[in-house]
């Protein structure tokens with residue numbers, strides 16, 4: 618198969634979807650890998666690293682999209698890329714369709730095959746291609762939150778861990794999955810007073826078992842959330858309903874009950890955000906203030922730590938990329954059911970129910986495309 622790896626063009630997105638090691642594995646299997654000039658630069662990989670691994674370097678993004686049967690990327694295509702995508706081309710990347718209708722419409726119009734990292738799902742319901750970046754973003758959420766709680770950056774000026782004789786800050790985490798768990802470890806390690814809210818009792822039982830004593834769990838419902846936000850210094854938004862738009866657990870009217878200078882880091886912003894007032898921001902301009910509450914809503918947080926994130930992401934994606942390259946998307950999905958929920962849009966049809974629901978659009982069961 619002919620595989621293309623473009624350079625990411627989203628703001629401060631320094632990850633790359635394939636490492637030279639990954640390129641070598643694909644080339645070894647007889648595939649042709651084209652990498653855009655400088656695609657790996659932000660992650661520490663030069664064109665020469667890719668060439669030595671057997672890949673071919675192309676000067677422009679147009680050439681990469683023009684030649685490739687499968688595009689492997691990190692972030693969803695953004696407007697300048699829409700016109701480059703070809704009918705029947707396989708796109709293997711994050712999409713987060715339910716949060717952005719223009720992208721969904723553009724991919725329908727392209728008639729490409731959109732296989733989304735974030736909805737590839739194992740039989741135990743885990744999301745193997747989201748997990749590594751959720752681990753990064755969960756850890757970063759506390760670094761960012763601690764930072765923006767500092768007075769010069771707009772926060773209320775509280776140290777997460779406190780000091781002897783002074784109480785620590787209160788950290789509220791909405792959603793105790795991967796992001797929430799990693800955020801809790803970090804906040805707890807710094808000595809904060811941490812509460813994780815989830816709707817899954819099973820998950821909270823697990824968390825109660827493994828977390829240190831400064832992490833508590835509480836059922837997530839509107840009543841409890843309204844109580845808890847009054848005292849919170851830092852709130853991390855970490856809920857997920859896979860493939861669907863995130864529920865707004867904190868609505869705009871609730872912000873007035875929060876402390877002035879409190880910080881919200883809505884990691885779930887890529888699925889629309891679980892705090893109503895969260896709108897996607899960039900690493901260049903990451904925060905804004907509403908009702909005295911600092912909002913941090915960067916949709917590609919891991920892009921800022923590419924040395925960690927590129928390796929973590931590609932460790933997880935490469936085995937799937939190899940299956941797709943070796944067999945083509947249809948046979949790969951027929952033989953590995955984990956790939957089936959990753960299929961979101963095929964040939965202009967929305968084949969993932971949560972995306973169709975988000976836009977009240979027609980849904981076509983994916984089986985239509987999987988039968989021989």
Ligand SMILES: NC(=O)C1=CN([C@@H]2O[C@H](COP(=O)(O)OP(=O)(O)OC[C@H]3O[C@@H](n4cnc5c(N)ncnc54)[C@H](O)[C@@H]3O)[C@@H](O)[C@H]2O)C=CC1
Nearest residue numbers: 750751754792793794795796815837856857885916917918
């Ligand atoms: N902004 C960024 O750069 C990044 C964003 N993310 C996003 O972070 C979000 C969370 O991802 P993961 O932790 O991997 O998901 P996950 O599936 O591991 O965890 C989600 C948790 O939310 C819980 N939940 C569902 N409804 C809830 C409710 N009403 N109240 C409280 N909890 C609820 C679930 O029970 C589950 O435990 C996703 O939207 C993901 O795309 C992930 C990585 C990077």
Ligand SMILES: CC(=O)C(=O)O
Nearest residue numbers: 711750887916917919
């Ligand atoms: C998951 C995601 O959106 C990211 O890593 O950027």
Ligand SMILES: [Mg+2]
Nearest residue numbers: 889890893895
């Ligand atoms: Mg929102």
